[in-house]
Amino acid sequence: xxxxxETTGKRRPGTLDDSxxxxxxxxxxxxxxxxxxxxxxAEIPSKVRDIHLYAELIKNTGKPxxxxxxxxxxxxxxxxxxxxxxxGEKKLRNKPMVEAFVEPISPLQFSKEGLEILIExxxxxxxxxxxxxxxTMATAPATLSGTIAQENAEILAxxxxxxxxxxxxxxxxxxxxxxxDPATGNISFGSPEQxxxxxxxxxxxxxxxxxxxxxxxxTDSNLADTQNGLExxxxxxxxxxxxxxxxxxxxxIGADQGANVAEL
Numbered sequence: 230x231x232x233x234x235e236t237t238g239k240r241r242p243g244t245l246d247d248s249x250x251x252x253x254x255x256x257x258x259x260x261x262x263x264x265x266x267x268x269x270x271a272e273i274p275s276k277v278r279d280i281h282l283y284a285e286l287i288k289n290t291g292k293p294x295x296x297x298x299x300x301x302x303x304x305x306x307x308x309x310x311x312x313x314x315x316x317g318e319k320k321l322r323n324k325p326m327v328e329a330f331v332e333p334i335s336p337l338q339f340s341k342e343g344l345e346i347l348i349e350x351x352x353x354x355x356x357x358x359x360x361x362x363x364x365t366m367a368t369a370p371a372t373l374s375g376t377i378a379q380e381n382a383e384i385l386a387x388x389x390x391x392x393x394x395x396x397x398x399x400x401x402x403x404x405x406x407x408x409x410d411p412a413t414g415n416i417s418f419g420s421p422e423q424x425x426x427x428x429x430x431x432x433x434x435x436x437x438x439x440x441x442x443x444x445x446x447x448t449d450s451n452l453a454d455t456q457n458g459l460e461x462x463x464x465x466x467x468x469x470x471x472x473x474x475x476x477x478x479x480x481x482i483g484a485d486q487g488a489n490v491a492e493l
Contacts, residue, residue: 243268301345360403
């Protein structure tokens with residue numbers, strides 16, 4: 230929700246204009262292959278915010294795009310928009326420009342809204358990514374191996390459901406576990422463990438034969454400082470060497486504490 234001004238560093242609620250600016254920048258950057266809405270505009274009612282954001286993405290980028298979807302009802306509207314742009318369901322299915330992101334709720338649950346989104350995208354034959362954010366010592370075991378095992382089970386559960394609904398449906402293995410900082414109780418985005426888990430997740434997904442996305446290139450720092458650069462660089466290097474296909478959520482400052490286009 231929080232937009233951080235790239236020149237003054239001041240924080241404020243994000244707006245639709247901010248999202249539009251971020252989409253323009255993401256569309257222009259050669260290193261960005263999937264464009265997101267970056268912030269959730271505070272002035273748009275939450276019930277229809279995802280529809281407005283996908284409309285902005287459709288209008289302002291030709292790259293594949295992504296933002297959070299609320300539920301099955303809004304998913305239907307979003308799918309219809311992409312059908313119109315693609316020239317019909319068959320053309321959209323052959324060249325999908327959108328992927329649903331379904332996030333299981335650790336430990337070992339799916340939300341009603343997540344399952345609704347899964348069903349709508351499966352009915353249209355559109356790809357789905359599954360990415361639980363299991364957190365060691367909080368919603369997952371204290372060990373990295375235990376957290377990864379739980380993360381894997383939650384992702385595979387989603388994949389099984391998707392294949393039962395639509396055999397052969399394209400899926401992405403989004404392994405995005407994090408650790409809890411025991412000193413504060415906060416989630417950590419830039420820890421050394423983040424890179425280690427990304428390597429393990431990538432190896433598991435590649436063994437299964439799935440395209441894989443991981444959360445690397447992030448930081449716990451709220452400033453553009455040395456800590457920021459070290460944490461982003463360290464985890465990006467590990468994700469790259471492991472062979473992950475997608476690095477998610479670029480531009481975040483801190484552990485989901487704001488977004489800054491300067492970080493892109």
